[in-house]
Structures are given as structure tokens and as C-alpha cells.
Amino acid sequence: MTTETQSIETLATQEYKYGFITQIETETAPRGLNEDIIRLISFKKNEPKWLLEWRLKAYRYWLTMEEPKWHNVHYPKINYQDIIYYAAPKHKNKLNSLDDIDPEIRRTYEKLGIPLEEQMRIAGVAVDAVFDSVSVATTFKEKLKNLGIIFCSFSEAVQEYPELVKKYLGSVVPYTDNYFATLNSAVFTDGSFCYVPKGVRCPMELSTYFRINTADTGQFERTLIVAEEGSYVSYLEGCTAPIRDTNQLHAAVVELVAFDNAQIKYSTVQNWYPGDKEGKGGIYNFVTKRGKCAGVSSKISWTQVETGSAITWKYPSCILQGDNSIGEFYSVAVANNRQQADTGTKMVHIGKNTRSTIVSKGISAGFGNNSYRGLVQVHKKAENTRNFSQCDSLLIGDKCGAHTFPYIEVKNTSSTVEHEASTSKIGEDQIFYCKQRGLSTEDAVNMIVNGFCKEVFRELPMEFAVEAQKLLGISLEGSVG
Amino acid sequence: MLEIKNLHASINGKNILKGINLTVKPGEVHAIMGPNGSGKSTLAQVIAGRETYEVTEGEVLFNGKNILEMDPEERAREGVFVAFQYPVEIPGVSNTYFLKAGLNEIRKHRGLEPLDAVEFLALVRERLKVLHLTENLLNRSVNEGFSGGEKKRNEIFQMAVLEPTLSILDETDSGLDIDALRDVADGVNKLRKKDNATIVVTHYQRLLNYIVPDYVHVLQDGKIVKSGGRELALELEEKGYDWVKEQAA
Numbered sequence: 001m002t003t004e005t006q007s008i009e010t011l012a013t014q015e016y017k018y019g020f021i022t023q024i025e026t027e028t029a030p031r032g033l034n035e036d037i038i039r040l041i042s043f044k045k046n047e048p049k050w051l052l053e054w055r056l057k058a059y060r061y062w063l064t065m066e067e068p069k070w071h072n073v074h075y076p077k078i079n080y081q082d083i084i085y086y087a088a089p090k091h092k093n094k095l096n097s098l099d100d101i102d103p104e105i106r107r108t109y110e111k112l113g114i115p116l117e118e119q120m121r122i123a124g125v126a127v128d129a130v131f132d133s134v135s136v137a138t139t140f141k142e143k144l145k146n147l148g149i150i151f152c153s154f155s156e157a158v159q160e161y162p163e164l165v166k167k168y169l170g171s172v173v174p175y176t177d178n179y180f181a182t183l184n185s186a187v188f189t190d191g192s193f194c195y196v197p198k199g200v201r202c203p204m205e206l207s208t209y210f211r212i213n214t215a216d217t218g219q220f221e222r223t224l225i226v227a228e229e230g231s232y233v234s235y236l237e238g239c240t241a242p243i244r245d246t247n248q249l250h251a252a253v254v255e256l257v258a259f260d261n262a263q264i265k266y267s268t269v270q271n272w273y274p275g276d277k278e279g280k281g282g283i284y285n286f287v288t289k290r291g292k293c294a295g296v297s298s299k300i301s302w303t304q305v306e307t308g309s310a311i312t313w314k315y316p317s318c319i320l321q322g323d324n325s326i327g328e329f330y331s332v333a334v335a336n337n338r339q340q341a342d343t344g345t346k347m348v349h350i351g352k353n354t355r356s357t358i359v360s361k362g363i364s365a366g367f368g369n370n371s372y373r374g375l376v377q378v379h380k381k382a383e384n385t386r387n388f389s390q391c392d393s394l395l396i397g398d399k400c401g402a403h404t405f406p407y408i409e410v411k412n413t414s415s416t417v418e419h420e421a422s423t424s425k426i427g428e429d430q431i432f433y434c435k436q437r438g439l440s441t442e443d444a445v446n447m448i449v450n451g452f453c454k455e456v457f458r459e460l461p462m463e464f465a466v467e468a469q470k471l472l473g474i475s476l477e478g479s480v481g
Numbered sequence: 482m483l484e485i486k487n488l489h490a491s492i493n494g495k496n497i498l499k500g501i502n503l504t505v506k507p508g509e510v511h512a513i514m515g516p517n518g519s520g521k522s523t524l525a526q527v528i529a530g531r532e533t534y535e536v537t538e539g540e541v542l543f544n545g546k547n548i549l550e551m552d553p554e555e556r557a558r559e560g561v562f563v564a565f566q567y568p569v570e571i572p573g574v575s576n577t578y579f580l581k582a583g584l585n586e587i588r589k590h591r592g593l594e595p596l597d598a599v600e601f602l603a604l605v606r607e608r609l610k611v612l613h614l615t616e617n618l619l620n621r622s623v624n625e626g627f628s629g630g631e632k633k634r635n636e637i638f639q640m641a642v643l644e645p646t647l648s649i650l651d652e653t654d655s656g657l658d659i660d661a662l663r664d665v666a667d668g669v670n671k672l673r674k675k676d677n678a679t680i681v682v683t684h685y686q687r688l689l690n691y692i693v694p695d696y697v698h699v700l701q702d703g704k705i706v707k708s709g710g711r712e713l714a715l716e717l718e719e720k721g722y723d724w725v726k727e728q729a730a
């Protein structure tokens with residue numbers, strides 16, 4: 001088998017196609033973090049007093065915390081005083097229609113493949129675009145409004161629906177939760193807000209597109225989705241960033257709340273700039289995502305395709321509080337070149353008959369390092385709960401790594417927890433077989449990798465599945481030579 | 482069509498092929514027989530371009546072109562096809578998707594327009610019929626969870642769709658039940674054209690009752706030690722390989 005490893009040499013020459021920089025004037029806060037900066041952010045956003053207080057509480061708490069070290073990722077110490085915590089495109093008067101958006105910004109989104117008007121016309125996807133820290137446009141709002149669905153930027157929600165924000169902000173991820181979430185609570189600038197009223201099925205995919213543009217800015221967005229009894233919503237988040245040779249921090253928080261019989265489907269295609277071949281630059285993606293199945297028979301599904309970032313650190317989790325509630329986690333994570341991914345999920349079974357499914361597909365290539373970290377926790381009174389976990393790793397070349405850290409804590413004897421894991425290598429024989437049928441090496445690898453990820457891709461909404469497949473192809477380009 | 486001259490090949494420094502000479506003309510069927518480990522599969526893989534084998538001497542011309550300099554996919558696009566003795570599984574990749582991608586690469590190479598989904602399906606259905614295969618083959622992942630016999634049939638199905646000019650069937654008959662053997666042989670015969678050639682590697686003369694060869698070669702220890710007509714296979718079955726060895730000595 002040694003010859004196989006040798007012949008699959010890692011060349012790892014990937015190009016990041018979203019690496020352009022948009023020339024627009026931005027309004028930025030001075031570098032560094034202190035209470036004044038937080039007051040500035042809050043002031044700029046015209047926030048109510050309670051929110052400023054909440055931010056400050058978080059900040060003071062953060063000062064007492066230490067950066068976590070338990071993960072399997074390595075990076076130089078982040079200087080939190082060297083980051084710009086607020087950057088907004090200038091002349092941001094109130095946007096009344098899409099025509100008011102800065103043409104430069106619109107062009108950026110077009111380059112990214114999400115023309116806003118187009119999205120309107122095609123009907124089906126409503127986009128909330130977040131550019132650096134400020135949400136620039138929310139399409140489709142009117143149509144949704146008629147159904148009673150609120151879908152807007154977080155800042156707008158603070159202005160228009162302060163009661164809802166106050167009620168749910170921090171209800172799933174408290175400001176004391178973890179180092180990065182606490183930092184986010186102190187300095188978050190924008191994000192998306194979505195509220196689906198009782199019994200309403202959201203008729204289209206809601207989508208947010210995040211993009212980091214300004215150099216040295218951190219992006220700290222905050223997303224909150226609340227699905228009332230019997231409602232349904234499917235939400236997609238996509239991310240890109242320009243090529244820069246310094247690292248940028250991205251520490252987001254996403255909170256989901258699902259009441260009785262409600263269902264939230266949250267899909268992510270994360271394609272932040274991963275850094276170059278030597279590991280220079282790239283996004284540090286430290287994200288806290290958590291959903292609470294608060295009501296009976298509620299369901300939260302996380303689907304993520306993580307192809308970008310220099311470091312990915314995220315564990316979208318479900319708190320299964322309501323009886324019969326369901327949590328799902330489907331993940332594809334790629335670590336190519338010098339990328340590091342430490343990702344997984346937490347399924348906390350509290351209610352009776354709760355069920356969870358975990359399907360994790362880790363792909364490592366080049367010198368990439370991929371870790372799955374998952375916790376399945378069954379509380380004492382969580383009778384008849386079931387969990388099934390499957391963690392598969394695919395290695396391309398022999399300089400990359402795959403690690404699995406499954407933690408299982410079961411305090412109820414009537415529960416079933418199953419864990420399956422596998423590690424495989426793209427075989428030289430598989431590639432040869434494809435080539436013998438006329439396919440190029442590149443296409444062969446693509447096909448094999450996509451086949452490996454199939455169970456996850458089929459959870460994505462159709463058009464995003466296609467997008468995800470393409471992205472995967474791009475991020476693995478040249479990984480087999 | 483195929484001209485192999487003094488071909489030597491090794492793997493991990495071990496010589497396996499030790500001077501193969503073989504000429505195959507359009508329309509012909511050649512059978513290659515020989516004991517286990519004599520190098521039959523190695524020969525097939527070297528012709529197809531497997532990089533794990535090192536060609537140390539000799540040449541292989543395909544339609545006048547030196548194919549040893551080509552990548553495996555280029556050889557495939559030129560019309561070389563191998564039905565593998567041990568077809569590999571590609572989990573999660575549908576048979577249809579896989580074949581369509583391959584066929585369209587081959588068509589592109591030949592200057593033909595790619596087939597769209599509808600045209601492809603029509604072609605595939607027709608070929609399934611020729612081989613007496615059912616459509617459920619299409620939706621399954623490439624060889625994943627296939628029985629030994631199903632894998633062999635899938636190889637022939639791929640051959641039928643890709644329409645190669647030279648097909649090398651490496652022990653396609655082993656693992657097939659009697660009916661399947663007849664179906665496969667029948668299919669191979671129906672797909673025969675006067676400008677195509679086939680090399681069948683087999684241990685059993687039974688297959689040759691269905692696919693009647695023009696020539697039979699005996700491969701032993703990396704060399705063709707005896708060649709003859711159809712009757713050689715019968716003789717081999719009766720007398721075994723030791724007989725050839727004695728003769729050659």
C-alpha cells in the first residue's frame with residue numbers, strides 16, 4: 001500500500017476565487033477594545049439602554065475569562081487590542097429600497113453570485129446580506145411581512161421589535177457561555193433576525209450572505225431565529241472573505257428557538273478565505289451555534305459545509321428539552337493545505353423520547369488537520385432517547401490528519417446511543433478506475449469526495465447542494481497529483 | 482490495432498512481465514489463459530496505464546500511437562477499456578452519473594457533442610436490454626454493495642455504454658452464474674464489430690464456447706509461451722499447464 005500513498009502526492013495549489021476587495025469608503029472605529037468602544041458601537045446603532053448594559057456585562061465577564069485551549073487547533077496568540085470592532089460602509093442613510101444600496105457593494109454581491117434583484121425575481125430565496133458589520137439589504141421583506149414573518153437585520157430588529165429581541169437574546173447562548181460567545185455578546189454589530197409566528201410555514205428559503213471586506217476587522221455577527229408553535233423555517237447562511245495575508249477573526253453567535261411542533265432547518269456553506277498554501281492569512285472562525293428545542297415534538301437540523309477558514313471552531317448544538325423533540329447535525333468539513341478544523345456538535349437530551357442524529361464527514365488533504373468533537377449527553381429523566389452518530393473521515397494524501405473525539409454521557413438506562421466511525425483514504429485504485437473510464441484525476445477526486453459527502457449534501461436545499469459541490473471541488477483543487 | 486513488443490514491467494522492483502509480444506487486429510478475439518500469478522492482470526493494467534507498474538522495456542502501440550506515454554484517461558478516451566478482475570467500489574456516486582461523465586469525456590475526445598440526460602438515458606436503456614440487465618443498476622452507487630457477479634455485469638454494462646475499440650475482459654466470467662455467463666457472452670458478441678477487438682482473460686474454456694476466440698495464448702511467468710487457435714483452450718483444459726511447461730522446456 002505504500003506505493004499508493006506515494007502516487008497520491010499532495011500538490012495543494014488552490015485558488016480562492018472570492019478574494020477580491022471592494023473599494024468603498026467605510027466608517028471604522030479605532031482599533032482595540034474597551035468600554036468606550038462598546039459604547040460607541042451601541043451608540044452608532046442607536047440601541048436601547050438595556051442592550052448596552054448587556055454588552056457591558058458581557059465585556060466585564062469576558063475580561064475574567066481565558067481563551068479555551070482544549071481544542072485541537074493551533075494558532076498564534078490573538079491580539080484583541082489590534083482588531084477593529086466596528087466597520088460600516090459610509091453614507092448609510094436609511095435604505096428604503098434596494099436601489100439605495102451602494103453600487104460597489106451591489107457589484108460585490110453580484111461577483112459572489114447573489115444579485116439581489118435576481119434573487120427577488122427568481123422567487124424562493126430571500127437574502128439578508130451582511131457586509132462587514134452592517135446589514136445592507138433585506139430582500140423579499142414585504143412578501144414575508146404579509147405572512148407575519150419577520151426577517152431583517154439584527155440592528156433593525158433591535159429598533160423595530162425590541163421586546164422580541166430582549167426576550168430571546170442570550171436565551172440559548174447566555175453571555176457567559178464561552179470566551180468567543182462572550183466576546184461576541186459585548187461587541188456584536190449585526191446579523192440576522194427571524195421570527196416565524198404560530199402555524200406559519202415560511203414559503204421560501206431565508207438566506208444571509210456574510211462577507212468580510214475591511215482589513216483587520218473582526219466580524220461578530222449575531223443571529224436569532226424564533227419559530228413559534230407549529231411553524232417551519234429553512235435558513236441558509238453563506239460566507240466569503242477577500243484574500244488578505246493577515247488573519248481575521250470571526251466570532252459569531254447563532255441562537256435558535258423552536259416551540260411545540262416547530263421546525264428549524266439551518267444550513268451553512270462556509271467558504272471564508274482559508275489562507276494560502278503556507279498557511280498565511282485566512283479567517284479564524286470561532287463560532288457558537290446552538291438551538292433549543294423548547295417545545296414538544298420540535299425539530300432543529302443543522303447542516304454545514306465548511307470548506308473555508310484557516311481555523312474552524314464550531315459545534316452547532318441542540319438542546320432537546322421538549323419531549324419527542326429531534327436534533328440533527330449533518331456536517332462536511334474540509335481541511336486542505338494548512339487549514340485546521342475542530343468541529344462537531346453537542347446533543348443534549350433532556351426531554352423524554354428525544355432523538356438525535358449526527359452525520360459528520362471530515363475531509364483532510366495537504367497538511368490539513370480535521371477533528372470531529374461531539375458530545376451526546378442524556379439526562380437522568382430523558383427516557384427512551386435515541387442517538388445515532390456516524391463520523392467518517394476521508395484522507396487525501398499522507399501528510400494530513402483526521403481525529404475523532406466522541407464524548408458520551410448517559411444517565412438514563414432506557415436510552416440507546418450508537419456511534420460508528422470510519423477512516424478511509426481516497427484509494428489510488430478508485431482514482432485509476434475513474435481514469436480508466438475516461439475521467440481526469442481532478443474529476444475523479446471530485447466525484448469520489450462528493451460521493452463521500454452525499455448523505456450531508458442531500459440535506460441541503462437543492463440549489464445550495466449544487467453550490468456546495470462546486471465549492472468542495474474548488475477547495476480541493478490540486479490536492480491529488 | 483494493438484501491438485505489444487517485448488514488454489517488460491515490474492512492480493516494487495519485482496519483474497512481472499518479461500517480454501510480451503502480442504498483435505491484435507481489428508475484429509479479432511484473443512483469449513489469454515495461464516496459471517495464477519502469471520501476469521495476466523498485470524498485462525491488462527499496464528495496457529490501461531496503471532502508474533503502480535513500471536514499464537522497464539518494450540513498447541505498446543495502439544492504432545499506431547505509443548500509448549505508454551499517455552495518461553490512463555487519455556488511453557481510455559482513445560478507446561481502451563478494461564473490465565477489471567476486481568472492480569472497485571465508489572460509495573455515494575451513482576452509476577449513471579459516473580458513466581455519463583466518462584462517456585462525455587470520451588465523446589469530447591472524439592469531437593462529438595456531449596449527450597444530455599435524456600439522450601444518455603435512452604442509450605443506457607437500450608444497452609441494458611442488450612445485456613438483459615434491470616434498471617435498478619442505474620441508481621445504485623458504483624459497485625457499492627454489489628455481489629461479485631453483479632460487479633462483473635456492471636463492468637460489461639459500462640463497456641457497452643462506452644463503446645471502446647479494444648476491450649480487455651479480465652476474468653469477467655469468474656463469479657458469474659451459468660445464466661449470467663451466457664448473458665454476458667451474448668452481450669459481448671452482440672457488441673462485436675469488425676473494427677473492434679477483444680482480449681478475454683479466463684481460466685475456463687467454457688466461456689470460449691460462447692465467445693469464440695480467433696487466438697488463444699498461454700501466459701506463464703510473464704511470457705507468452707504458447708499460442709494457437711480455439712482448440713488450444715480445449716487441449717489446455719484436458720492436459721493442464723504443466724503440459725505446456727514440459728513442451729516449452
Ligand SMILES: Nc1ncnc2c1ncn2[C@@H]1O[C@H](COP(=O)(O)OP(=O)(O)OP(=O)(O)O)[C@@H](O)[C@H]1O
Pocket residue numbers: 492493495497515516517518519520521522523524566
Ligand atoms: N503490489 C504488488 N507487489 C508485489 N507483487 C505483486 C503486486 N501486485 C501483483 N504482484 C505479483 O505479480 C504477479 C502477477 O500478478 P497478476 O495479478 O498479474 O496475476 P494473474 O495472472 O492475473 O493471476 P490470477 O489468475 O490469479 O488473476 C503475482 O505474483 C503477484 O503476486
Ligand SMILES: [Mg+2]
Pocket residue numbers: 521522523566651652
Ligand atoms: Mg488476474
